[in-house]
Amino acid sequence: MIPLMLPAVSDAEKPFVTRLSKNRTDSPWESWCIESSESQSVFSGENGLFQIVGPGIQDLDGDIVIVTPAAGNAERIIRAxxxxxxxxxxxxxxxxxxxxxxxxxxxxxxxxxxxxxxxxxxxxxxxxxxxxxxxxxxxxxxxxxxxxxxxxxxxxxxxxxxxxxxxxxxxxxxxxxxxxxxxxxxxxxxxxxxxxxxxxxxxxxxxxxxxxxxxxxxxxxxxxxxxxxxxxxxxxxxxxxxxxxxxxxxxxxxxxxxxxxxxxxxxxxxxxxxxxxxxxxxxxxxxxxxxxxxxxxxxxxNVPLCHLPEFHRNFAVNSISDWKQRFGEKCLMCSKKETCSGFFEWHPAEMLDEVSPL
Structure with a gap:
């Protein structure tokens, strides 16, 4: 599951929008990374310094976030x-x-x-x-x-x-x-x-x-x-x-x-x-x-292809958003995995392997 709401620390007085960048930029709407590790990144921009805990800059580069200082979070509102x-x-x-x-x-x-x-x-x-x-x-x-x-x-x-x-x-x-x-x-x-x-x-x-x-x-x-x-x-x-x-x-x-x-x-x-x-x-x-x-x-x-009769599989689409999509272990050997919706992250665990790889 891809995390969308990340812990953040900022001294800004109110929420703000910014695009995260791994390179320095002159845009007032972008904040560039000045320090990063696998567990946190520090950014600098028009709204001062702020820290985001979670994915490193390689995963965050280009993301547009809303940083809410009072709540202590940064929401990845539009992911690159x-x-x-x-x-x-x-x-x-x-x-x-x-x-x-x-x-x-x-x-x-x-x-x-x-x-x-x-x-x-x-x-x-x-x-x-x-x-x-x-x-x-x-x-x-x-x-x-x-x-x-x-x-x-x-x-x-x-x-x-x-x-x-x-x-x-x-x-x-x-x-x-x-x-x-x-x-x-x-x-x-x-x-x-x-x-x-x-x-x-x-x-x-x-x-x-x-x-x-x-x-x-x-x-x-x-x-x-x-x-x-x-x-x-x-x-x-x-x-x-x-x-x-x-x-x-x-x-x-x-x-x-x-x-x-x-x-x-x-x-x-x-x-x-x-x-x-x-x-x-x-x-x-x-x-x-x-x-x-x-x-x-x-x-x-939201239907795995193998749960459908073959004649009606052409109606199915890979519809579950990547940040909440999940597959069972048996799905890894399926030739249709890339075009299958799989399951929601919160689908009952005991049902994840009730699949028949195609």
């Missing part, structure tokens, strides 16, 4: 050379999904200004994720971040995870701007049945409100990735959901069908939520076939 960088803009949320991997908190710490600075320093042409909590609880701040960064850095793209509960018709003119063509909205829909969806997200009326937002986003020309986590509670609804998507939501960019992550609320509900695709794949297979028939681009996320 990585295609899997996300900004956690809030931990507040207005839903309480039964399998939530990031259980919400009541408090919010506004770091949008720091996030803008970090994005402006990003490597050329990357996609940056925005996640929560629910980012659109601070919708105008998110819109402002996107506009500010994309006007200055049109080479960048964004992927925003949202529950889709807060888009209004008044947003259409703003979302129709050309720069928003560089934004994909990742939105969950867990069932074609309103009651079933609402039960999963623990919010009455969420299904209807979500479809109102779909109407708004359609009129805005927005790009949508539809996301559905497979659970025991919605497994049998998948074929009907696929038909629902084909009939009403065929304008989406992609349908991402996702295996459950054993973290957050799902950890204590694993036995009642997790679906083993080796034993119960038929409803998923039917939904994939329907999606293919109607030309809906569909991908399977």
């Amino acid at each position: 050379g990585s295609t899997q960088n996300s900004l956690l803009v809030t931990e507040r949320c207005d839903q309480l999904c039964v399998m939530c991997s990031q259980p919400p908190k009541k408090t919010h710490h506004d770091r949008f200004g720091l996030f803008v600075q970090a994005c402006l320093l990003a490597d050329n042409g990357i996609t940056i994720g925005i996640t929560g909590g629910e980012p659109t609880l601070y919708k105008q701040e998110v819109f402002q971040l996107l506009e500010t960064v994309l006007k200055a850095r049109p080479d960048l793209k964004f992927h925003v995870l949202t529950n889709g509960q807060h888009f209004e018709t008044s947003d259409i003119s703003q979302l129709r701007q050309e720069l928003f063509r560089k934004v994909v909205w990742g939105i969950p829909l867990y069932s074609n049945d309103a009651a079933e969806h609402d039960e999963i997200v623990a919010k009455t009326g969420a299904y209807e409100r979500l479809h109102q937002s779909f109407d708004t986003l359609l009129l805005s020309g927005a790009k949508i990735e539809l996301r559905t986590v497979v659970l025991q509670t919605n497994l049998n609804s998948f074929p009907a959901l696929a038909r629902h998507i084909a009939g009403l939501l065929h304008f989406i960019e992609q349908w991402s069908v996702m295996q459950l992550e054993n973290i957050g609320f799902a950890r204590n509900r694993w036995d009642s939520l997790y679906v083993d695709f080796r034993k119960s794949f038929n409803p998923i297979a039917q939904s994939l076939d329907v999606a293919s028939l109607f030309g809906i681009p569909t991908k399977l996320f």
Whole structure:
């Protein structure tokens, strides 16, 4: 597992953004390494001296970090050379999904200004994720971040995870701007049945409100990735959901069908939520076939290739971010390891070797 939050010591009075460099630089946005070992590095820059404990400079070179002196940490917010960088803009949320991997908190710490600075320093042409909590609880701040960064850095793209509960018709003119063509909205829909969806997200009326937002986003020309986590509670609804998507939501960019992550609320509900695709794949297979028939681009996320029937392996993608990806010992001899998602770092240890190398 790649550590993203590192212990740090700084005398700066407030949090700051900087790019770490192993070489001296004249850029006010960069801090250069003046001393490094395998366990710590010392940097110098516009914000004075600071120390980061953890990986050496060879691993940190080029990373963009937010150093928070009061908390004693440095967060690797955008890692050099990585295609899997996300900004956690809030931990507040207005839903309480039964399998939530990031259980919400009541408090919010506004770091949008720091996030803008970090994005402006990003490597050329990357996609940056925005996640929560629910980012659109601070919708105008998110819109402002996107506009500010994309006007200055049109080479960048964004992927925003949202529950889709807060888009209004008044947003259409703003979302129709050309720069928003560089934004994909990742939105969950867990069932074609309103009651079933609402039960999963623990919010009455969420299904209807979500479809109102779909109407708004359609009129805005927005790009949508539809996301559905497979659970025991919605497994049998998948074929009907696929038909629902084909009939009403065929304008989406992609349908991402996702295996459950054993973290957050799902950890204590694993036995009642997790679906083993080796034993119960038929409803998923039917939904994939329907999606293919109607030309809906569909991908399977977070599923080892060997857990899928051979005919449907082409739907699977290596979807787990490198910093939280894990493989069992048997996976090391598999010829498909490089294209396989493997497991999440926190997948049940006893299940890691339930694989069949290809």
